[in-house]
Structure formats: C-alpha cells, structure tokens
Amino acid sequence: MENDINKPLDNENSADSNQADYHAGFVALIGQPNVGKSTLMNRILGVDLAIITAKPQTTRNRILGVRSFPDKGQIAFVDTPGIHKAKKQLNKRMVATALSAITEVDLICHVIDADAYIKQTARLGKDELPASDAFIFRKLAEVKQPVFLILNKVDKLDAKEELLPMMQDLSERFDFAEIIPISAHKGDNIRRLVDIILSHLPADGPLFPEDMLTDQAERFIAAEFIREQILEQTHEEVPYSVAVEIERFVENRAKNMLEVSAIIHVERSTQKGIVIGKGGARLQSIGIKSRKRMQAFFGKKIYLETFVRVESEWSEDPEALGRFGYE
Ligand SMILES: Nc1nc2c(ncn2[C@@H]2O[C@H](COP(=O)(O)OP(=O)(O)OP(=O)(O)O)[C@@H](O)[C@H]2O)c(=O)[nH]1
Ligand SMILES: [Mg+2]
Incomplete structure (x- = not known):
C-alpha cells in the first residue's frame, strides 16, 4: 500500500494538461463519532487543521479543508461531526450539521471504523446492523450523489482476512460507488483513495485559490x-x-x-x-x-x-x- 500523499500524482507536473483532466468538487466525510474522519482529512491535507482526539464527538462544526493537486484537481473536504443519538441541543445541532453536509457536496465518503464494526457485528449477529450505522444507511438511501465506503483503521484488524467478508456484507446493504480500506493514521492506501476521489469529481476548474487551506476563521x-x-x-x-x-x-x-x-x-x-x-x-x-x-x-x-x-x-x-x- 502507498503511504506518501506528497509524492507527485501522475501527470502532476505535465505542461500539456488540459481542463478535461482537471477534476474538482466537494467531498463530505461523514460517519459515526471517532471513526477517523478528521484524521483522514488532515492526512490528505498534510496539515493538522481539524482537531483529533481519542474521545468521540471531538468535531462539533463543519470544517472545510482544501487540497489542491496542481494541474490535476482539487478536493474540498467537508469534515463533519459524528452522527450519533443526540439528546442535548448541542448534539442535535452537531448531527444536523453533519446531515446537511450530505446534501451540499459532489461525493460522500461514509467512514467506518473497520475494527469496531467487526467487533460490533460479531456481538450482534451477522444480519443485524448496529443502530447508528442503520440510521446512516437510511439517510444515504435518500441521496443522489455517489457514496464511497471508507473502511478505516485497518491497521487495527487482528487479521486482514476479516476485511473481505465485511466488504461483501456492506456492499449488499448499499450500492456504494467504491469501497476502499485505508488507515488514515498510518497513511495506508491514501494516495489511491485520492486518485479515486478525483476521478469521481466533476471535470471542472478549481473551486478555490490553489493556496487556500480552509475558510475557517x-x-x-x-x-x-x-x-x-x-x-x-x-x-x-x-x-x-x-x-x-x-x-x-x-x-x-x-x-x-x-x-x-x-x-x-x-x-x-x-x-x-x-x-x-x-x-x-x-x-x-x-x-x-x-x-x-x-x-x-x-x-x-x-x-x-x-x-x-x-x-x-x-x-x-x-x-x-x-x-x-x-x-
Ligand atoms: N489505529 C488507528 N487509529 C485511528 C485511525 N484513524 C483515526 N484513528 C484514531 O481514532 C481516534 C478518532 O479520530 P478522529 O479523526 O478524531 O475521529 P472522527 O471521526 O473525526 O471523530 P469525531 O470528530 O468525534 O466524530 C483518534 O484517536 C485517532 O488517532 C487509523 O487509521 N488507525
Ligand atoms: Mg472529527
């Protein structure tokens, strides 16, 4: 697996690139709390922009993070709060923020903690989906944009053989455009993920100046x-x-x-x-x-x-x- 996001992508410096080769768009990172959405965004940005902690519900706002690949494309990530059962007003606003991001983007990355998912489903039995995942799947059923399933934290899996049945099971539950196992923390498979994201974004010029990182104050x-x-x-x-x-x-x-x-x-x-x-x-x-x-x-x-x-x-x-x- 590749782990160096800063290596030039194919054609990155080619002088004869034209507009049709350039892809740009908004990509929402959604999922349960603590699955590694902010870690993934920071990893691709190459900057510690969003805060990351081991505690769930770290992110409370929508956070824009822009990564430009000269002559190749631009990804405007929208990192979001984890979707969870909300009781307090604060939490309800966090979940609403995450859900509203889904409607505003070109592509959705549904991030799952692969290790936690395998452990949860082992407890619940094969056919049952953890409640919070079921809620997200229902929400995704309403969207028109392509949805990627990102299986994060694969570095934590006891055995890599656990991945395939999980990918099979999840692909039967939703028509994901792509299913991609990664480790945001270690950087595994991130370059491939970037290439696949870019290929699914509209063929369009940059959305933001190429030196822009975020619109956050x-x-x-x-x-x-x-x-x-x-x-x-x-x-x-x-x-x-x-x-x-x-x-x-x-x-x-x-x-x-x-x-x-x-x-x-x-x-x-x-x-x-x-x-x-x-x-x-x-x-x-x-x-x-x-x-x-x-x-x-x-x-x-x-x-x-x-x-x-x-x-x-x-x-x-x-x-x-x-x-x-x-x-
Ligand atoms: N082992 C491992 N840990 C990871 C990976 N990605 C993220 N983590 C850890 O998981 C924890 C949560 O990461 P965050 O990026 O804050 O997760 P989040 O989905 O943004 O969480 P919320 O903002 O609370 O919704 C942190 O302790 C990260 O270091 C990974 O690929 N492997
Ligand atoms: Mg976060």
Whole structure:
C-alpha cells in the first residue's frame, strides 16, 4: 500500500494538461463519532487543521479543508461531526450539521471504523446492523450523489482476512460507488483513495485559490486548539461541557506575535475546578500545549491568556450555542 500523499500524482507536473483532466468538487466525510474522519482529512491535507482526539464527538462544526493537486484537481473536504443519538441541543445541532453536509457536496465518503464494526457485528449477529450505522444507511438511501465506503483503521484488524467478508456484507446493504480500506493514521492506501476521489469529481476548474487551506476563521481554529487540549486532559462529562470562546485575537505586527484571550466555558463550578486543576496546574498545561499548537499552525509567537467561566446549561441554550459558533 502507498503511504506518501506528497509524492507527485501522475501527470502532476505535465505542461500539456488540459481542463478535461482537471477534476474538482466537494467531498463530505461523514460517519459515526471517532471513526477517523478528521484524521483522514488532515492526512490528505498534510496539515493538522481539524482537531483529533481519542474521545468521540471531538468535531462539533463543519470544517472545510482544501487540497489542491496542481494541474490535476482539487478536493474540498467537508469534515463533519459524528452522527450519533443526540439528546442535548448541542448534539442535535452537531448531527444536523453533519446531515446537511450530505446534501451540499459532489461525493460522500461514509467512514467506518473497520475494527469496531467487526467487533460490533460479531456481538450482534451477522444480519443485524448496529443502530447508528442503520440510521446512516437510511439517510444515504435518500441521496443522489455517489457514496464511497471508507473502511478505516485497518491497521487495527487482528487479521486482514476479516476485511473481505465485511466488504461483501456492506456492499449488499448499499450500492456504494467504491469501497476502499485505508488507515488514515498510518497513511495506508491514501494516495489511491485520492486518485479515486478525483476521478469521481466533476471535470471542472478549481473551486478555490490553489493556496487556500480552509475558510475557517483564525479565531475558530485557535479556540479548537484549546478545546483539543481540554479534551485530552479532562475526562467523563467535562469534555462535553466545555466551549471555548475567543474574546480577543490581535496581531501585534511589531513583535510578529498573536495576542489571544480565550474564555473556557463550563457548565458547573465543579467542572471549573477540574479544568483549573490543583494550583492552576491543569489550566497551565492546557495553555502551554495549545499555545505550541497555535504557534506551529499560525507560524507566529503566541501570547495566550485563558479564563474559566461557569455558564450553566450552555449546551441547551440557543443563545449561548449561537455565540459559541454552534449554529
Ligand atoms: N489505529 C488507528 N487509529 C485511528 C485511525 N484513524 C483515526 N484513528 C484514531 O481514532 C481516534 C478518532 O479520530 P478522529 O479523526 O478524531 O475521529 P472522527 O471521526 O473525526 O471523530 P469525531 O470528530 O468525534 O466524530 C483518534 O484517536 C485517532 O488517532 C487509523 O487509521 N488507525
Ligand atoms: Mg472529527
């Protein structure tokens, strides 16, 4: 399997390429939480744009990530929140965001965690589909665009022989345009996936400038890097009760520095205590690590201040959800 996405694709530098060889379009990455959608997008972009953690429901917004292959094509990925059974308003908005992306794109990649899928179906019995997969399959039945099935995390499979029966079983449940096993984490089969995606996109000129990565505001990206560290460093309900709001994001040109002030909203005072930690140790660690991440991404020194505030029940409050960017 190929793993170097940065190797030139066929004809990448050919001078005589014409418009008909150029394919461009929007590709939605959808699936259950934690299957590796954001990892896959970042892998193809070659940039750590979307945050990734081992916890489900990491992504809460639609995140555009553009990768251009000169003279060959352009893929505009739409990374989405994992589709799950939603109870809170926040979660309902996340699922609605994911489902609305399905209607707006040229191609849909339904990403499955192959290892988890095999273990779940072994428990349920051969003919039963896990409930959340069944829901997604029903939604896909309504769409007109081609749908790829991406079997991710193949590096975790105990035996590669498990793949074939799984591919067979899933191909009988839905008419997928392609079924492609990959490891987003290791990079296996990613170049092939890119080639196949490009070949299914409309023969069209670029949608965005070739040097564009995303339309996400810098403030949003900064807030996400902080949230990533909170997800990494807290447990149980805390990650799901946190929203990060950037209060100030100012470029200090004289110092080539970004000055960032962030408010970390939690829902209860006990959670505030957890985020701050003993003697402020956890908040300090969250600050140090997210500042490093911002520094690498923005290519500038970062001055970061963080404040923790209790905003009770924000995840159920339409006004607060709007303010925190969860439309
Ligand atoms: N072993 C292995 N782990 C992977 C692979 N792809 C992703 N992961 C891990 O799976 C976890 C979830 O990855 P994400 O990319 O955040 O998954 P997601 O689908 O975007 O999750 P949500 O945003 O919560 O919906 C992380 O710990 C990743 O490192 C893979 O190919 N192999
Ligand atoms: Mg994600």
